[in-house]
Amino acid sequence: MSGESDRNSSARTPWSSVDRAMRYREQADRFEALAEMEDQPQARERLLELAEQYGELAGRVTRQKNEADSARRAPGQTRRTESLTRLRRICIGRPKRIINP
Secondary structure (H helix, E strand, O other): HHHHHHHHHOOOOOOOOHHHHHHOOOOOHHHHHHHHHOOOOHHHHHHHHHHHHHHHHHHHHHHHHHHHHHOOOOOOOOOOHHHHHHHHHHHHOHHHHHHHH
């Protein structure tokens, strides 16, 4: 009984957009694989349609995430400079390793 309440809980952790896009791509691949095995033409066509829809959904989620990331960046800041800035923040205060030749 507790498993069911856990499953239906509204306190579940939401999936990140990256996780959702990855899951949608996996679903698209699964539908394509099923379509390859299907003998009935109508069923095969429907599975391919579902694969296409999931692929489009994955692309849409990815684009929305990229647009949101771009909107958060400072003007003129690229993804690379943003990554370098984060890396610098992480490394500040850490002692430098000295490698003996």
